[in-house]
Structures are given as structure tokens and as C-alpha cells.
Amino acid sequence: MNPTATPPTRPDRTPHEEVSMTATATPTARCDRSFFNAQAIQALDPFGLDDALADLPALNARADVPALTALLQHMTAQYKHLTLLDAESTHATMRDFGIVLGSLKRHGVEPLSVVPHLEPILLDLGGQHDMVPRDTVLHYTVWNPDGERRRLYTGDPQERELQDAVTNVFPHLSASLALSDSLADLDPRDVRFAPLAMHLARTSEVMVDTIDRVTQHVSPIFFAQTMRPYFEEIHVNGRAYLGPAAAQVPLWLIDITLWASDRSHPAYEHFLQESLQYSPPSWRAFYAAHSARPSLVTKVSALLASDAHQHDRNLLRSADALTALLRTLKVFRGRHLGIARRAYAEDVRLYEHGSGGAPIELLKTITQLTKENEAAVRARVGGRPGGHAPARGEVGSGA
Template sequence: MTLYDLVAPAIEARCEPRYRIAGIRAADPLGADAIVAAVPAMNRDADVPALTLALRALVPDPDRTASLGVVDALAAVRDLGLFLGSLKRHGVEPLAAVPEALPVLQELGRRTGMVPRDTVHHYTTWNPLGGRQRMYTGEKMEGYLQDAVRMVFPALVASLDTCSELAGLEPYDPRFADTLDRTGQHVQAMVDSIDFTVAQVTPDFFARGLRPYFEEIDVAGRAYLGPAAAQVPLWLVDLTLWQSDRSSPEYDAFLDDSVRYSLPSWRVFHAAHRGSTSAVSKLSAAISWESTPRLPPVLAASAVSLARVLRILKTFRARHIGIARKAYSDELRLYEAGSGGAPIALLRSVLDLTRDNETLVRHANVRMHPPMTPPASARKPASRPGAKAATTSATASAAASAAASTSAATPRPAPTPMPASAAAPLREKRFTP
């Protein structure tokens, strides 16, 4: 049994219509099954006239468009989107060729609460399986890439819940580590997905066979990216773990553009937690209060769990860069930027940020303050159970030692949550080698 088998049924049971995956896959509101089955052949022949006629035939009239609920509207965008990407792949701006599709896409975008074209969710998660699967090329590798993204969607939804819970917890709370552990289990699906992709999809096929279908199109003067796997929103996890206050201007700008391709509830999550205090900053603040050689067990567990989930994110990003470098090498690449709009340099920067935060947390668990060696006069055998912790001495040096011992045993004041404005000083400690 996989994580998908455990999580997917719970997603379907929610009231959110965009999580009704089976219903969206089954829907065919435009009667497109027969026409979309011919798309791979049209693309092999670069048959632009046939693609144009097919798109025009599928565009619903305004009354039909207005009658569609969210589930049917998502399915309609999915099917129209297949022709948008196909036409652009052959050098044709689709809405210039079929202008009557523009108001329909705009209305469908309003009805679904999403951008007025297909996204990675339309192309993968909401795409039917088997004989009804919508594909640009019909090649097995394209199907494998779609499967790789499908297996991630339930984990992303589950991580949204755990990250929301994490945002309301402090590192001294035992639930902090537990919530991070559950988040790590969900994020592991991303690593499994990238490993599956590496095993099944060659860089050559992606770079030359599939990447051209993910080009941006013009919708009423605004560019919208195609449904590439790069749109999978790993930032949902980054945000509360570290990105909210330990990011870079380049990554922030990239996310500001990428967020619009996600689901409405995910955009609300981003708006709610953007600029908040991240888990890494909370842990750093808590550790700064500690003056004893060892961290309290609960705080140490929080540090271990946070380092673990950051390490999983680091692993995914390192493997993703490996694929991207091959697909966008001088020998293969047809485009400078990735299908999600990010250059390789930005992917490298985000990996470095993830690694820096993971290193900071891992080193913090070793201890930021090394234990102090007591003076020889204060080194005494351990007291019997119930005996006093220190013995009064007539000498000034022993009195000072006892005072230091008493000070170390003084109860620790509870740390106050660090506001986002206080995150800047902590960034100075972020880049630990």
C-alpha cells in the first residue's frame, strides 16, 4: 500500500470540489473524448489546420459555459488546454488563431478560481487514466511523467494540513516534532516522484519531445505558462519551514508569479503565512535562550525532526537540478529557462538556501554553546540522592563556583515567539559551512 492509497480517499471526502479527482477525470462536458484521442497524430504531423478546427469545434457557447459547475469547468479547461499547448508548440498563438476561445477561457477561469488556461493539475491529476488519457504525444514517457506528478498531489494536500498545524506550534511543544515527522513523510513522495522520473523519462525526450508543449501563451495581453511539472508547488512546504522569513529576493519574486497557478485554497495559505516566523527561526530563537550544555529533550527532538524534513527537501532539489542540467544542456536544450519559468541558476540558489537552513538546524542540535569545564576546586564526587547540589566553601573561588552553579539551575524564562521583523539578525547565522 502506498501513501497515495492512504491519502487519496481522504481527499475525495472533502467538500473542496477541486479535490474530487475521480469526478473531474470522469467528466467530459465538451464531448471531447474522440477529438483529443487524435491529438498525438495531429502533433506528429504538425497539422495546424486540424488542431485549429478541433479547438474551434470544442469551444462551448456562452450559455453552455455559464452552466458548468466547478468540476465540469475544470474538465473543460483540461481539454481545451491540450489544444492550446499543441498549437503553441507548432509556432501558432492559439487565441490569435481561435479568438472565440478567449472569453470562454476567461469565464472558465473565473468559475474555477484559477488562471484562464490549463495548469499542471489539469494535465496530470485531473487527467483521465487509460484510454481516455489526454496526451500531446501519446508516448509512454509522457504518460510516466504524468504519473510522477499524480503521485504527489495527495501528499501536497496532506502537507498543507501539517504545515498549517506547524505554524501554530512552538519548538518546546512535543507536537512540533511530531508534526514535522508527518510532514517529512508527505514530502518523501516528492523524492519518490523524482526517482521515478529519472528511471522512466530520458532528458532527451523531455527536452525535445515534451518541453515545447509547455510554452507560455498570450491571454488578453498577459503571458501564462504551460502545464509543466515545475508548477508543482513545493513552496507549500518551504513556506512555513523556512521560506517565509529566510528566503531571497529572487525566490520570493519567482513564488509571487508561481502562486497564481495553484488552487485557490493554496493561494490563501500562501497569503496567510507569507512573512510569518518560520520553523527554522522559531527553533533558532528557542536555542538562543538555552545556556546549559545540552538541549532539553523536547527541543532536541524538534531540531532532529526539522533537520530531517529539510534534508528530504534538499535531496529532492539536488536530484531535480541533476535532471534539469541534463535537459537544458547545450546539446539538448531548445529553451534557456525551465518550463516553470525558472533558470537553472535559481534552482541552484533555492537548493543552497535549503541546504543552509538544514545545516544551521543540524549544527544547532550538536549545541551552539560548548560545555564549560569547571575549575579543579569545584570538581567533587557526585552527591548521594537527596543531598545538596553544592557545598558552601570559605574560599572566594568556591563561593563563585557555587554561585555559577545556582545560576545555571535557575528556571529558564519561556521564549517569546520571534516576530518576522526579528528574523534578519538570524539570517547572519544561516550560512553555516
């Protein structure tokens, strides 16, 4: 898949709509501002169905397909009466459609087979913002209201923990894009490189804290047997689109600049190509801009291999900071792999592959690649005078 390609559009799209699609797809268009206006999206109840959607856990518990179908038909009929004044309104609308779509599919019903008139609506909602024509992890977590208005499949406190985990990580992952972008433009011998890399490492520590909380509060059996079925793919316009699982959370934002642009594995590259479509346009543009550039690990390793730079203290600090960042990501990957192994153990799992469509073997591969890149930088630093683990107050000192 072309990472900059747009999702499928309606054949009857007007010229005005096509222009809007093109404008939204450009990297600078609106900077995806609506995607980060979470509170405004959460506050909206476009269909006026807060109470009805609060009953979804009960409908799902008794597998009430007729009631779910009737609800989706009602929403589809009401769509033409909605006044969607801004991007936030369209995101909230897709969010509320999505939770019902996933509920029907969990009970073995392809949603558009029972509500076919919804298809052009999904294509329109997705196309307006250059996104896929169904809900994503952003709709299900970050843009989901809190408290009693929370859209839930099951109502189990463990489901809320999973949603909150993504919501908590999202701002830090978003910030990591800006930090990674800045690092990619700096020479590793620049005095600013090491402190920026350490800041990115500390930002990434939130992911480790979050996955530790998930491990404490969410049972692998609950995820594998209760939640996983709600993230099954649905078909829209002849294509399959995965459900809003946490696998869509783009840790590759860090990976691609750190090591994955030129030190990856074909299986990971294939997974990225498939996963990109579920990300906001600016994140896909970020991938397109950085995937063909030398990674930070490659740049630092090449400089460390040169005798001309062996005494460069800024370079050594930069290498130490990259090692700290890779170590943090290695810990996160290890935790994630441990959870996945328990959730997809033979006596627990209902599916062979994870909710993002990837097998456990891919997680093992990514974890191993992260370890290898950490070891590569560490080995280069270990052979140079002054190589050491940076103290927090030291990485930014000295020129």
C-alpha cells in the same frame, strides 16, 4: 504580483458573477473542494470528444495545424451548448480546451489569434474559480483521465510517466499544507511538534521516490526536446500564461513555513510571486497567511540559542525532526537539479529557461538555501546536550 489578486476578468461580467468571484476567492469558501475531487473531474467528457482528443498525438506528430484549429473552433462553438452544472464540469472543460491550446502553440500558432472567440470563454472558466484563464498542471495531470481516455500531447509512455509523477505527488503535497499549518501554530517545545514534523518529513519522501522513478523512465532529451515545447506560454487578454508544466507543483507549500518566509532569496521570492497565480485559491491564501510569519527554522534556532532552553528535550527532538525534513528536501532538490542540468545542457536544450520560467541558477540557489538551513539547525543541535538524530519510535516520546 499580489498573491491574493484574482486573474483578469471580462469587462462585461455581471454583478452576480462578480459576487461569485469574490466568494470563491475567500480562504474558507468551499475549501477548494472541487480541486480535490479528482475522480469526478476525470470521469467527465464535457464536449463528448474522447475519440477526437485521443487523436491529438497523431495530429501533433504531423503538425496538422489546420485540423487542430478546426478542433478548437468546434469546441468553442459547442461551449454555449454545454450544461456546466458544477465546478467539476468547468475544470474538465478547461482541461480539454487546454490540451488543444498547448498543441497549437507547440506548432508556433498563438491559439487566440486563430480562434479569437475563445478568449471570453477562457476568462469566464478561469474566473469562476479564481484561477488563471488557461489550463494548469492540475488540469493536465491530476484531473486528466487514466487509461485510453488520457489527454496526451505525444502518446509516448514517457509523457504518461511525467503525468503520473505529479498525480502521485499531489495528495501528499496537499496533506503537507495541513501539516505545515499545524506546525506553524505550535511552539517547538510542544510535545506534538516533533512527531508532526517527522510525519511531514515522511510525507515528503514520496517526492524523492517519485523523482527517482522519473529519472529511471524519462529521458532528459525527451523532456527537453519533445515535451518542453508544449508548455510554452499563450496570451489571453493581453497577458502571458505559462503552460501546465510540473514546475507549477507547489513545493513552496513546505518551504514557506519551513524556511522561506524569512530566510529566502529575492530570486526565489520573485519566482513564487509569479507562480502563485497557477495555484488554487486556498493555497494562495496559505502563502499570504504564512509568508509574513517567522519560519520554523528561525523559531527553533532562536530557542536553541537561548541558554534557558538548552535542556528542553522536546525542543531538541523538534530540531532533529526539522533536520530530517530539510535533509529529505535537500535530497529532492539535488535530484531535481541533476535532471534539470541534463535536460538543459547546451547540446540538448531548446530553451534557456525551464518550463516554469526560471533558469537553472534558481534551482541551484534553492538547493543551496535548503542545505544552509539544514546546516544551521544541525549546528545548533550539535552544540546542545542530548542533540541526536531521532529514531522513528522516539520523536514522540516523553514530555
